[in-house]
Amino acid sequence: MASLLILSPLVLLAALGAVWMARPVHAALLLALALALNAVLYLAMGADFIGLVQFAVYVGAVAVLIVFSLLITRQSDETEEIARRPKALVPGLLCTLPVLAVLLITASKVPAASDEAPALPLKKLGEILFTTHAPAVLAVAVLLTAVLIGAALFARETKPNDP
Amino acid sequence: MSKDNIPLWSPEHLPLLPQRLVEMILANLGAPEWLVSISGFMVAASTVLAVFMTAFALLSLIERKTLARAQNRIGPNRAGWFGILQPVADGIKMLTKEDIVPARAVKLLHLLAPILIVLPAILALGVIPYGREWTPVPLELGLLFFFAVGSMTELSVFMAGWASGSKFPMLGAMRAISQMVSYELPLIITALGVVMVSGTLSLPEIVQQQGGGFWHWNVCTPWGIVAGLLFYVCTIAEANRCPFDLPEGESEIVAGHMTEYSGFKYALFFMGEYLGLFAIAGLFVTLFLGGWQAPLPGLGLVPTWLWFFGKLALVIFSYLWIRATFPRLRIDQLMRFAWLCMIPMALLTLPAAAIWHYMGRGPLSWMVVLPLVLVPWVLVAVIFNKRLAPATRTYRFADG
Structure with a gap:
C-alpha cells in the first residue's frame, strides 16, 4: 500500500510532464519514465511477470520506437516546440472519455482487492x-x-x- | 537450502563466504532479521561487482595485449611487469581528467546517460547462475528480467547521443539504436527456443537441465547449434563489438554517442560496455554452453563456478579474436544481414525446438530436426550470397 501511495503520484507527475513538455524529446523521455514507473508499480504489487513484460515491451520497445521516430523525422531546427492548440482539447477528450468510462466500468465489476494477491x-x-x-x-x-x-x-x- | 550443514570453507561455497560471514556476524550480534537479509544481499551484490570489476580491469589489459599480438606489436608494457598496472594507470588518468560538458548539452540528461548505461549491465549480472550454489538473485523469471533490464540500454544510448547536442553522438546513437533493435529480435527469439525446451524462465533451472556431460548442453542439439550460433552473433552485435562496432567506429564517427564525454563519465561508458559484454556472454554460456556444468561427468572435485568462468573466458577470448580478424561492416550490410538472414533463421529454430521438445532426445529426433534447420540454413545462405549481396564492384582503372 505504501508503495502504491509513493509510486502513483510519481507516475501521474511523469505522465503530466509528458503531456506538458514543450520539446518532443523531453516529452518522450518522460513518457518512458512514466511507463517504467508503471512497471515498478506492477512489481511492487507482486505481479512480477506483467511488470517485467511492461518494462521490456513499453520501455524497451515502444519508448525506443517513439524516440527513434523523433530522431529520424526531427527538423533541423533544434528548438522546435510543440504548439498547444486549445481546439485539440475536443478530440482529445472524445478519445479519452470512452477509455476512462470502460476502465471505470471494469473496475467497478472487479471484486475489491484483497490483501493477499492471488498467486x-x-x-x-x-x-x-x-x-x-x-x-x-x-x-x-x-x-x-x-x-x-x-x-x-x-x-x-x-x-x-x-x- | 539449509545454511547450517554446509561446510563454510569448501571451494564450491567460496564465493558465498563474504555473505555468510556478514550474516553470521550480524546474527550473532543480535541484529533484526531484515537487517541481516538486506546486508547479506548487499554483500552478495558487492561480491559479484568486485569479481567483474577486477575482470573488467584485467580484460582491458588483456584485450590490448591480445590485439597487439595479433597485429605483431608488443602492447602496453611500461606500467608494471607485463603492463599489469596499466588498468590502474588508466583509472587514475580517467579520474583526474577534467569533466567537460558541452555548452549545448542538456545538462541533466548528459549526466544521467552514463549512469543509466552502467545500471542495466550490473542488474543483469545479478541473475546469472555462476555456480551450483552461487546465483546472486535466483529469480524465477530470470531470463525475462535479463532482457527487460537490458532493453533500458537503448534509451540510455539515445540520451547520451541526444543530450550531447552535437552531430557525431547523434549519428552514433542512431546507429546504435537501429543496430540494437534489429539484433535484439533474433537474440530473444533464439533464447525462446531454449525456454521452450526447458519449460522454464529460471536461469538456474535451465543450467540444471543441461547436466551430465557436454552432449547434454543445448549447443549439442540440432536446433541448439543453429540457435547458439545465431545467439553468439547477436551477442557480439548487442555488445557493439567488432565487426558490429559501427556505433562507435573510431575511423568514422569519432566515438559515437560517447564523443562528448570525458573523464570518469567516459570511463563509465566503457565500464557499462564491458560489464554488458560479461553479462551477455554469461547468458550465452548459461543458455547454450551448460552454464556451470562440467563438460564431463566425474569432475565433481572442481568447483562449478570455475567451469563457468572458464567458459566465459573462452567466449570473451573468441570476441577478441574476432575483433582482431574481421573488418567493420557497413550499416546497410549490417541491417540487411539482421533482417534478411538472422531473423528468418532465428524463427526457423522455434519449430525445430518445439519438435525436439516433443520427440525427446534420441536418434529419431536428430533425423527429423537436423534437416529441418540445416536445409533452410543452406538455402538462406545461398540466396543471401547470390541475390542480396551487393553487386560486384568494378574498378575502372585498377582492373585489367
Whole structure:
C-alpha cells in the first residue's frame, strides 16, 4: 500500500510532464519514465511477470520506437516546440472519455482487492492465455501482421526509374 | 537450502563466504532479521561487482595485449611487469581528467546517460547462475528480467547521443539504436527456443537441465547449434563489438554517442560496455554452453563456478579474436544481414525446438530436426550470397 501511495503520484507527475513538455524529446523521455514507473508499480504489487513484460515491451520497445521516430523525422531546427492548440482539447477528450468510462466500468465489476494477491504460476498463465483466450491472441496476431505489411508497403521506396 | 550443514570453507561455497560471514556476524550480534537479509544481499551484490570489476580491469589489459599480438606489436608494457598496472594507470588518468560538458548539452540528461548505461549491465549480472550454489538473485523469471533490464540500454544510448547536442553522438546513437533493435529480435527469439525446451524462465533451472556431460548442453542439439550460433552473433552485435562496432567506429564517427564525454563519465561508458559484454556472454554460456556444468561427468572435485568462468573466458577470448580478424561492416550490410538472414533463421529454430521438445532426445529426433534447420540454413545462405549481396564492384582503372 505504501508503495502504491509513493509510486502513483510519481507516475501521474511523469505522465503530466509528458503531456506538458514543450520539446518532443523531453516529452518522450518522460513518457518512458512514466511507463517504467508503471512497471515498478506492477512489481511492487507482486505481479512480477506483467511488470517485467511492461518494462521490456513499453520501455524497451515502444519508448525506443517513439524516440527513434523523433530522431529520424526531427527538423533541423533544434528548438522546435510543440504548439498547444486549445481546439485539440475536443478530440482529445472524445478519445479519452470512452477509455476512462470502460476502465471505470471494469473496475467497478472487479471484486475489491484483497490483501493477499492471488498467486498465478507462469505456466498456468500461459495455458489460460493460449487456450481460453486464444481467439484474442490470434486476433491481435492478425492485426499486428496487417500493420506490419502496411508499414512495409508505406516504407517501400518507389523509384520510377528502377526496374 | 539449509545454511547450517554446509561446510563454510569448501571451494564450491567460496564465493558465498563474504555473505555468510556478514550474516553470521550480524546474527550473532543480535541484529533484526531484515537487517541481516538486506546486508547479506548487499554483500552478495558487492561480491559479484568486485569479481567483474577486477575482470573488467584485467580484460582491458588483456584485450590490448591480445590485439597487439595479433597485429605483431608488443602492447602496453611500461606500467608494471607485463603492463599489469596499466588498468590502474588508466583509472587514475580517467579520474583526474577534467569533466567537460558541452555548452549545448542538456545538462541533466548528459549526466544521467552514463549512469543509466552502467545500471542495466550490473542488474543483469545479478541473475546469472555462476555456480551450483552461487546465483546472486535466483529469480524465477530470470531470463525475462535479463532482457527487460537490458532493453533500458537503448534509451540510455539515445540520451547520451541526444543530450550531447552535437552531430557525431547523434549519428552514433542512431546507429546504435537501429543496430540494437534489429539484433535484439533474433537474440530473444533464439533464447525462446531454449525456454521452450526447458519449460522454464529460471536461469538456474535451465543450467540444471543441461547436466551430465557436454552432449547434454543445448549447443549439442540440432536446433541448439543453429540457435547458439545465431545467439553468439547477436551477442557480439548487442555488445557493439567488432565487426558490429559501427556505433562507435573510431575511423568514422569519432566515438559515437560517447564523443562528448570525458573523464570518469567516459570511463563509465566503457565500464557499462564491458560489464554488458560479461553479462551477455554469461547468458550465452548459461543458455547454450551448460552454464556451470562440467563438460564431463566425474569432475565433481572442481568447483562449478570455475567451469563457468572458464567458459566465459573462452567466449570473451573468441570476441577478441574476432575483433582482431574481421573488418567493420557497413550499416546497410549490417541491417540487411539482421533482417534478411538472422531473423528468418532465428524463427526457423522455434519449430525445430518445439519438435525436439516433443520427440525427446534420441536418434529419431536428430533425423527429423537436423534437416529441418540445416536445409533452410543452406538455402538462406545461398540466396543471401547470390541475390542480396551487393553487386560486384568494378574498378575502372585498377582492373585489367
